[in-house]
Amino acid sequence: MAKKPRLLLLILLAAFAQVHAQNKIDTSARIDALIKKMTLQEKVNMIHSSSSFTSGGVPRLGIPEMVTSDGPHGVRPEHGRDWELDNNSLDSGTYLPVGVCLAATWNPRLGYEYGKVLGSEANYRGKDVILGPGINIIRTPLNGRNFEYQSEDPYLVSKMVVGYIRGVQDQGISACVKHYAANNQEAKRFTVNVEMSERALREIYLPGFKAAVQIGGANTLMSSYNKFRGQWASQNNYLLNQILKKEWGFKGLVMSDWDAVHSTMQALWNGMDLEMGTDLHMLPNPDYTKFFLGDTVVSLVNAGRFPEYLLDDKVRRILYVMYKTKMIDGTRKKGAYNTKAHQQTAHKVAEEGIVLLKNQNNLLPLNKEKTRTIAVIGLNAQRKQSMGGGSSQVRAFYEVTPLEGLQRNGGNIRINYAQGYNIARDAKADASLIRQAVDAASKADVVVYVGGTTHGYNYSVWKDNAYDAEDTDKPNMLLPFGQDELLQAVLKANPKTVVVLMGGGAVDMQQWINQAPAILQAWYPGLEGGNALAKIIFGDINPSGKLPMTFPKQLEDHGSHKLGEYPGDKDTANVHYMDDIYVGYRYYDTYKVEPQFAFGHGLSYTIFQYSNLKVTGSKGKATVSFTIRNNGKVAGAEVAQVYVSQASSALPRPEKELKGFEKVFLRPGEHKTISISLDEDAFKYFNDVKNAWVMEPGIFRIGVGGSSRDIKLKGEVRL
Numbered sequence: 001m002a003k004k005p006r007l008l009l010l011i012l013l014a015a016f017a018q019v020h021a022q023n024k025i026d027t028s029a030r031i032d033a034l035i036k037k038m039t040l041q042e043k044v045n046m047i048h049s050s051s052s053f054t055s056g057g058v059p060r061l062g063i064p065e066m067v068t069s070d071g072p073h074g075v076r077p078e079h080g081r082d083w084e085l086d087n088n089s090l091d092s093g094t095y096l097p098v099g100v101c102l103a104a105t106w107n108p109r110l111g112y113e114y115g116k117v118l119g120s121e122a123n124y125r126g127k128d129v130i131l132g133p134g135i136n137i138i139r140t141p142l143n144g145r146n147f148e149y150q151s152e153d154p155y156l157v158s159k160m161v162v163g164y165i166r167g168v169q170d171q172g173i174s175a176c177v178k179h180y181a182a183n184n185q186e187a188k189r190f191t192v193n194v195e196m197s198e199r200a201l202r203e204i205y206l207p208g209f210k211a212a213v214q215i216g217g218a219n220t221l222m223s224s225y226n227k228f229r230g231q232w233a234s235q236n237n238y239l240l241n242q243i244l245k246k247e248w249g250f251k252g253l254v255m256s257d258w259d260a261v262h263s264t265m266q267a268l269w270n271g272m273d274l275e276m277g278t279d280l281h282m283l284p285n286p287d288y289t290k291f292f293l294g295d296t297v298v299s300l301v302n303a304g305r306f307p308e309y310l311l312d313d314k315v316r317r318i319l320y321v322m323y324k325t326k327m328i329d330g331t332r333k334k335g336a337y338n339t340k341a342h343q344q345t346a347h348k349v350a351e352e353g354i355v356l357l358k359n360q361n362n363l364l365p366l367n368k369e370k371t372r373t374i375a376v377i378g379l380n381a382q383r384k385q386s387m388g389g390g391s392s393q394v395r396a397f398y399e400v401t402p403l404e405g406l407q408r409n410g411g412n413i414r415i416n417y418a419q420g421y422n423i424a425r426d427a428k429a430d431a432s433l434i435r436q437a438v439d440a441a442s443k444a445d446v447v448v449y450v451g452g453t454t455h456g457y458n459y460s461v462w463k464d465n466a467y468d469a470e471d472t473d474k475p476n477m478l479l480p481f482g483q484d485e486l487l488q489a490v491l492k493a494n495p496k497t498v499v500v501l502m503g504g505g506a507v508d509m510q511q512w513i514n515q516a517p518a519i520l521q522a523w524y525p526g527l528e529g530g531n532a533l534a535k536i537i538f539g540d541i542n543p544s545g546k547l548p549m550t551f552p553k554q555l556e557d558h559g560s561h562k563l564g565e566y567p568g569d570k571d572t573a574n575v576h577y578m579d580d581i582y583v584g585y586r587y588y589d590t591y592k593v594e595p596q597f598a599f600g601h602g603l604s605y606t607i608f609q610y611s612n613l614k615v616t617g618s619k620g621k622a623t624v625s626f627t628i629r630n631n632g633k634v635a636g637a638e639v640a641q642v643y644v645s646q647a648s649s650a651l652p653r654p655e656k657e658l659k660g661f662e663k664v665f666l667r668p669g670e671h672k673t674i675s676i677s678l679d680e681d682a683f684k685y686f687n688d689v690k691n692a693w694v695m696e697p698g699i700f701r702i703g704v705g706g707s708s709r710d711i712k713l714k715g716e717v718r719l
């Protein structure tokens, strides 16, 4: 570069930095000035809710209420100020595939697009905070909220969460990362006390939150309902003050989960900034001033029992978020609602998130020209899922069911539908429905079975048939509603059956898996899900999703159940995570247990060849490069995964751990060389004897492949 332009660039950069610094000073000076003008009562009004989804404002000073809304995969329907569902509102929006489907794309760029849809629609609907993403670690297949969460693996969560948060926040809206922390089961969620080692906390349960704060720059965080080491998470000094605010330097605000605060003094001292919720017992006339962080705080400060400067810190954090999202001073650019682009993002996430688990003799994709009749069997083929599951319910602008998707995308194929099973609490196999299904199956060229689990239709009855739902876990890992019996009969009547499973995760497939040639895991794939699924079935789209969690053969095999406690001690409410760091594949691989489908597994209609592994390293860092070639006849995408393990270490370490991945799109015959950098964090572990992350020099093994159990290339590096 010539000298003059370089000088000009430097001057511009300096000017930019100065303006930026000045803005920062201005904002913090403005916040201080506002706080100085506030009465004690006004400050206290800001640290608790003022209605079911808002925090209190100070109208006299132009400080608005902060409007929050669920949730993680679409903006929730409007509830009046006090919970009544408003059925006259224009609140049907873009229903995105659920969190676990997003994670199954292994595509962080899609995480950003997903967040952008949410932020934009929340903005349009006048919200300031979207109550998502939910990123608790998937520890047991039974957790009712796994569908909202992302993965059993902290590295995958950390990568996906950053895009989501930035996508939301680039729209001028705050993300709210939840539920901090150790909220890994819904059973006893209001009472359970989680005990785990410091190592498990640091290596497994916290990294997603840390990345959300430090890399994603999340403005807000929601504490969880449970206790952690004997203290409620909402008033937990270690989690909130020590780790989040001090160690990680979090500048934003912590809000409680709804009605999760239990005591004024602990919440005040231990890092809670904003108490949210509605005491349902007080409905229809809730008095928010009676909250734990309500008017009691005024008396405590007046009596000298709580220092006002600490109250100011809470108010400052709330104002900081308000300034950052232009709730005070400035105008936010307007969001958009139900756009084609939003629907396309939902479609894209579904097409990249649906996982092809099994495809014997290439039954899939179905040939549209050669297939004359399809029997579609199973109630999930027809069922709309958007309004289910609890707080993450969305009133969908539309929802293409699997049956509609197959009808729309199947050309001239004749489609016959049979319901197959009933959805009702404790519903057993229904002989006459099975007869109808068998009849349809035997007359068709191919069967597409769409079953799995489900969540309730609407908020008030979600628990009635809840399998994937808030505040309740699944009773076991078996397919509900007599589907095992039904599936066996259908597979017998027509062995050319494609099994599509919807739901938040693994089910026990032992009774029919050997007979089933093709299986797709469709999660809850959002408003375009039926189209995406059908396009995969007909080969218009090549599947590229990979499992973000291990699918066990049976529940008893799973590490959290085998080594650890679940749902916890009957008498004490304690649940001890004795499975420790051996969560998901870390357990299966280290303890040599065969899973049904491994973490990272997912098939394609093409074949990928891995070659040319090179591993170089120095000063605690390494670079892993390799080539992937599409050796098949159709274009497709592969998620290449890099696993690291240490040959010998002072404390035992898992057999392998995911430390890098990349999703590569390749045309037939095309190849690409991928280079993945592994920094020190990829090699360190948390030594809880030293209470620190340590890097122990030695030999590290590198495995590269298409799943945790499909390692194609192996190398080593000495660091």
Ligand code: BGC
Pocket (backbone or CB within 6 Å): 070, 071, 131, 178, 257, 258, 391
């Ligand atoms: C859930 C949160 C949700 C909140 C508000 C709670 O019961 O656990 O995830 O954001 O309600 O609806």
